[in-house]
Amino acid sequence: MIRHWAAVEGDLSREHHVTAAELASMSTRRFLVLIGDLSDQARFPRAWQRTPRRADSPEEIARITGLPAQ
Template sequence: MIRHWSAIEGDLARDHGITAPELARMSTRRFLTLISALPGDSRFAQAWKRTPRRADSPEDIARITGIPAE
C-alpha cells in the first residue's frame, strides 16, 4: 500500500472528501473500510491489480521494492 500512497490519498480525497490531516488521524479499521469501498476504477484499485503478489527470486524482490538484487 505504501508504494501506491499517492493513489490512495487522491482516491480518498476525491471519493470521500478526506484531507491528509484526517487521513493521518484515521484508525486502521476506518482506513481499511474506506479502501475496500473504493470503486474498481479508482487509481489505487488499478495500481493494486498490477502489483505482483509473489516474489520467488532476488530479481522479483528487486522489481517489487526497487532495491537492486546483489
C-alpha cells in the same frame, strides 16, 4: 500499499473527501472500510492488482492463485 500511496491519498480525497490530516489520524478500521468502498474508477485498486506479489512457498502460491498446492 506504500508503493501506491499517491493513488490511495488521491482516491480517498476524491471519493470520500478525506484530507491528509484526517488520513494521518484515521483508525485502521476506518481506513480499510474506505479503501474497500472505493469505486471502479479509483486508481488504487487497479494499481494494487498490477503489483507483483512475492510467493516463496507452494502454500502461498496456492493462496494467491486459488489452485491447490502441489
